[in-house]
Amino acid sequence: MKHGALVGLLLLAALCAFPLGVDAYWLRLGTTMLMYGVLAMSWNFIGGMAGYPSFASAAFFGLGAYTGAVAQKYGLSVFVAWSLAGAVAALFAAALGFALLRLRGHYFAIASLVVAEVLREIVNSATNLTGGGMGLNLPVPQMASITDQARFFYYTMLGVAALAFGAVLLTQRSRLGFGLRCIRQNESAADMLGVNTTLYKVNAFILSGVFVGIAGAVYASWVHYIEPPDVFDVLYSIKPIVMVLLGGAGTLFGPLIGAALFLSLEELVWRNYISVHTGVLGLLIVLLVLFLPKGVLAFRVRRT
């Protein structure tokens, strides 16, 4: 998309204005959407651009949440803790990437799925540091009102989303993005053409981890309390994938559109069909994937 940066800026302006005059319910929904927007955009680096189906999002999310929480427990300020969470997630992704990205396709998917479970067990047993199964409380930021607090976390999540969006934009217009497209379409041929495939995939994996780590830390501060089953929930790995596939894999706006669409559906279905909401939601996803296999953005492409 040629005017991606411009559309992105307009979207950012609209999202900045959103909290003016909405109540706490909408602020919470908006913050959740932005958080999943970050997760979906991040998955797009490894899953959409490089074509590697990663299930490691939950690992990065939980790792970021616990890094942020533990850092604050030891007295670091909230912004330092969030940055540290991003750095730890990036380093973890780099180490994990060099080990896992030698595997292709399904093997990589299975291996990445296990990572969150392993981290969850480690966090569970490192009781001194993490509180284990008891969870960890985080300091509540001192603000004038509950609404101010909600706004603060909304804008923080918006900032993280803007960073992730900028990274997607830069990647798509660079050597890295081009190399990842080559890898997705034919990895052996890319190798033959001089693409250092392992390095490129590891870079994509790092990009898919760093913003999720930060989002996890911000989430931890936002909800004040985290425990292993919450932040290492496998749904943090699965939902972003569904969102990207809904919106359009490998595209600039697909993940954001997918995240908004998925959460709107989830919210509507949950409100109206509380007893059968997971069933209805599952059916909707199956229908969408069946009839829009390339995501809703494919509509636009077909028309022009």
Next chain:
Amino acid sequence: MTALLQLSGASRHFGGLKAVSGVDLSVDRGEVIGLIGPNGAGKTTLVNLITGVHPATAGTVRFAGEDVTRQSPWQAARRGIARTFQIVQPFPEMTVLENVAAAALFAGGAAYGERAEAAALEHLRFVGLADVAGKRATTLTLAMRKRLELAKGLAMNPKLLLLDEVNAGLHSTEIDQALTLIRAIATRGVTILIIEHLMKVVLNLCSRIVVLHHGELIASGDPQSIIRDQRVIQAYLGRRYADASH
């Protein structure tokens, strides 16, 4: 003059199968050399061994004076060893231009963006594909895809070009066009190792021919002596015909 490519005792075994065994081969700069042999002789394995896809299990490969036995394919590409595939491998969702631009960018040293695309367009003009630069690579005919492979190979700015059956599946007019192209590439000073089944092509292009049989190099020499070589005739047609031709 030092050799551009030097194989010493190069071998590649897959389990108990000796696909390539103890090959000594030296290719000089500017040479156009033909590699022939019956099906399953190990020709493609030899190319894979040179480009690092399946590195040698024994022996050494030297390129431009450097030991490259253990290199990865992407390192081979950046060092100036380009190859085309017997079965063509374009990036299906990219245009013809993008396919060649990828080669120019990652192996040919062109900068990202317009530079790489300009270089790519130049190579497409050279192989006669400039008209279809904006089309998807998958829409091309087989002959065009083979030429696309050539353009990709050239965009990598190679010192050594390995052509793996670029003429297989083409009809005679298309083969003549391909011959003209390969000759034009050779006059640019690119060293070429050409794997070919069609004797017409090899006899036309090559100053030297080497013959591979059961993974071993059984003959090396100028085209005229190779087609009279008893071991070569035996390898292709069997002992009976070789004896009968006496």
